[in-house]
Amino acid sequence: MAFIEIDNVSYSYDDERNALGGVSFGIDAGEFVSVLGSNGSGKSTLAKLMNGLLVPRSGEVRVNGRPTSDAKSLADTRCLVGMVFQNPDDQIVASTVEDDVAFGPENLGIDPAEIRERVARSLAQVGLEGLEGSSTHALSGGQKQRVAIAGALAMQPQVLILDEAESMLDPRGRRDLMRICEELHGRGIAIVLITHSTEMAMLADRILVLDQGALVFDGTPQHALTRIGDFDLLGLDVPFALRLSRKLEERGMPLEPQVGIDALADEIMRYSKS
Numbered sequence: 445m446a447f448i449e450i451d452n453v454s455y456s457y458d459d460e461r462n463a464l465g466g467v468s469f470g471i472d473a474g475e476f477v478s479v480l481g482s483n484g485s486g487k488s489t490l491a492k493l494m495n496g497l498l499v500p501r502s503g504e505v506r507v508n509g510r511p512t513s514d515a516k517s518l519a520d521t522r523c524l525v526g527m528v529f530q531n532p533d534d535q536i537v538a539s540t541v542e543d544d545v546a547f548g549p550e551n552l553g554i555d556p557a558e559i560r561e562r563v564a565r566s567l568a569q570v571g572l573e574g575l576e577g578s579s580t581h582a583l584s585g586g587q588k589q590r591v592a593i594a595g596a597l598a599m600q601p602q603v604l605i606l607d608e609a610e611s612m613l614d615p616r617g618r619r620d621l622m623r624i625c626e627e628l629h630g631r632g633i634a635i636v637l638i639t640h641s642t643e644m645a646m647l648a649d650r651i652l653v654l655d656q657g658a659l660v661f662d663g664t665p666q667h668a669l670t671r672i673g674d675f676d677l678l679g680l681d682v683p684f685a686l687r688l689s690r691k692l693e694e695r696g697m698p699l700e701p702q703v704g705i706d707a708l709a710d711e712i713m714r715y716s717k718s
């Protein structure tokens with residue numbers, strides 16, 4: 445049994461058109477999955493279905509074996525599946541970092557000493573140790589996003605969903621975010637990285653692609669590379685390095701397709717020495 449089971453799930457906001465239609469897959473404990481899709485493909489709808497913010501119109505979502513439609517398990521589900529959204533400013537609720545990260549556990553009525561421990565531990569996990577007393581308004585976008593992640597971690601989730609959490613960050617903020625995802629994955633937390641960036645998605649162990657509310661691909665990044673032409677048709681960006689490695693291959697340079705520019709440079713060097 446997968447930790448999150450999406451079982452033939454459909455959802456509609458207006459009864460006319462499905463935002464998500466007949467989607468089935470599972471997320472295992474400890475996996476690192478990315479969900480890739482163009483604007484309006486159903487990514488955020490799927491994210492909200494996975495932590496019980498939305499309940500399917502038909503089909504079932506089960507978290508740790510319990511349907512999200514079961515009102516009694518909703519509070520548990522929200523703890524087990526943490527969410528970080530796109531806009532860092534929308535997620536900060538308190539004026540100091542400590543109060544912000546403590547917000548969730550306080551609502552659960554957890555003992556203050558335990559909350560302080562969780563806050564310190566969560567901040568350390570996102571590289572913001574010692575910033576408890578800082579004002580949240582003074583933080584950069586990337587730092588705010590890390591505070592939002594720390595707030596989710598303070599609930600001790602098994603799964604962390606990041607819904608285009610990188611999209612308002614600069615390249616450095618994105619790199620920091622990816623490093624944190626990798627570290628959390630290393631600690632056994634499952635990561636669901638929702639993005640419209642093909643390049644970011646390739647960093648996961650498994651890629652799901654949504655198109656107009658349907659799941660159109662579920663496989664490894666390596667397999668995804670062989671289907672990258674299809675991604676173009678789905679309105680997704682194809683990374684420059686990948687387009688270039690394809691072009692070079694077409695002109696008689698049999699390179700392994702590469703997503704990153706450094707990896708492509710290495711591959712070209714390897715080819716030219718062979």
Ligand code: ADP
Pocket residue numbers: 457458463481482483484485486487488489490
């Ligand atoms: P994505 O996150 O991939 O951009 P969404 O899940 O937000 O996609 O949206 C999927 C579809 O559902 C889109 O057609 C969008 O217009 C529609 N939709 C999303 N949220 C709402 C809403 N609150 N009310 C009505 N329609 C919505």
Ligand code: MG
Pocket residue numbers: 487488489607608
């Ligand atoms: Mg979205």
